[in-house]
Amino acid sequence: MIILGIETTSARGSVALVKDGAVIAEYTLAQSLRYSRHIIPAIHKILTDTGYDLTYVDRIAAGIGPGSFTGIRVGMAIVKGLITQSAIKPVGVSSLLNIAFNSSASTATACVYAQNDEFFMQKFVASEAGEYRTQNECSIVSVEKLFKECEGGVLCSPDLERLKVSNEQSEIMKHVYPTGSTAALIAGSLSEEERCSKQFMPLYIRRGEAEFKGPKVFKL
Structure with missing residues (x-):
């Protein structure tokens, strides 16, 4: 194919x-x-x-x-x-699924900028076969909620420059x-x-x- x-x-x-x-x-x-x-x-x-x-x-x-x-x-x-x-x-x-796949993370919170300091966000978990399954519906969230939702995983996005974050937060981020x-x-x-x-x-x-x-x- x-x-x-x-x-x-x-x-x-x-x-x-x-x-x-x-x-x-x-x-x-x-x-x-x-x-x-x-x-x-x-x-x-x-x-x-x-x-x-x-x-x-x-x-x-x-x-x-x-x-x-x-x-x-x-x-x-x-x-x-x-x-x-x-x-x-x-x-x-x-x-967002595309971004999650490209992150190669076991748990990926994929997001893209949605204007007005908010982000489109959706969380995915990888199976042993490498397939990503969503953990929630796509939603629009604030930066604060975005980091809360990605606890225990990796925050991946093409728009990371839109985020003003601490060094600790930057360790869980991946530009994708x-x-x-x-x-x-x-x-x-x-x-x-x-x-x-x-x-x-x-x-x-x-x-x-x-x-x-x-x-x-x-x-x-």
Whole structure:
């Protein structure tokens, strides 16, 4: 199975190609949220350099958030365009799950900046097989609660510079970005039943809606 992975939810995007559980190639995009000008050429390049084209691709995995509002929309819109009039299956991958996998920690509290000194946060625990299972729903929390929630584990995020922490707190932190290769590997580990049960829609969480209505999902 060949899977194209696209990750655009953080300041460092990437595209990757995975075949039968092995990463063939991965290209990191410029640290900018203007992905529309970078990602299409990157996809073309990775396919050309590896000797493939979209007719070989079985699935396209993309980060669905939480993260950059602009990055999520751009990435998913590109996927929607790529799969038009084709049999390619899209798979949405949580950005926080992606971060947890990349942390390699046995217990990982993954978080990304949510504006106003708050963070999107979700806690994961790794099984002996290396699979990460969530311990709670994604939520928006203060910095104080973030550190409380990550007790006994590692706090991993692409946005650690947003945190003003003590030396003691910094010892449990790990700078981790979500990546296209991990999105593709996660998508490849899903059974057909698991894949079909997941809707390919972006996840947008905003403070006001999260408080009063819970997480809200919007279709493209």
